Amino acid sequence: MSTITRSAKRKATEEETTRPSKRSHVQTKKITLKKLVDTIERVVEENSKIPLEKMDEIKQALMDYDGNMDELKRYSQFDASRNYTRNLIATDNEAYALMLLCWNKGKYSPIHDHPSDGCWVRHIQGTVNEVRYQNNGKELVESSNMMISEGVSFMTDALGLHKIGNPSQQVDAITLHLYAPPYDKCKLWFDPSDATKVSTAVSNFYTEYGELTN
Ligand SMILES: N[C@@H](CS(=O)O)C(=O)O
């Protein structure tokens, strides 16, 4: 197991611009990755974290993000030997971490928790399957099963546990995750029929700011 190598604060390098939506009849303002990171950092600097009352603004910024693959290319790195890779885009090492997750075909994360106030998942490419569970102390009971091919979802421990994966055998999937605050350990359940069998995982990044970590 490797540990997270926390690096100095660094922002995405793209120019701050806005782009009009491709949908001609809906003139929603789309924002770049740079603008998304700036929005998160402004909220964090003004509040020292992402507080409850700012969560809607953060969700809106993630929805407004244009998801342009040219900007994301350097973070879009897959490792065939893992189910999915975590690629760090930006963090202040305290209040938030923004990362791109690249899902190999047919592969899932184990069922896990999120020791964080909030985890937002913005769909980028392909379709991901999110399965949620409730822990009743004896077993993990499936509470929802969703195919996600657009938009932003939100997860915390209060909402349960989950796993995410790429059910397709043809298409790679990509999601953008924002954790506030970041965490480097979480709990895993490999057997949903026995809630008492719990493992601990140390999170790691396959790349940080577009560079392989080792
Ligand atoms: N929470 C997981 C990804 S996911 O399955 O939501 C992680 O950070 O690795």
Ligand SMILES: [Fe+2]
């Ligand atoms: Fe998760």
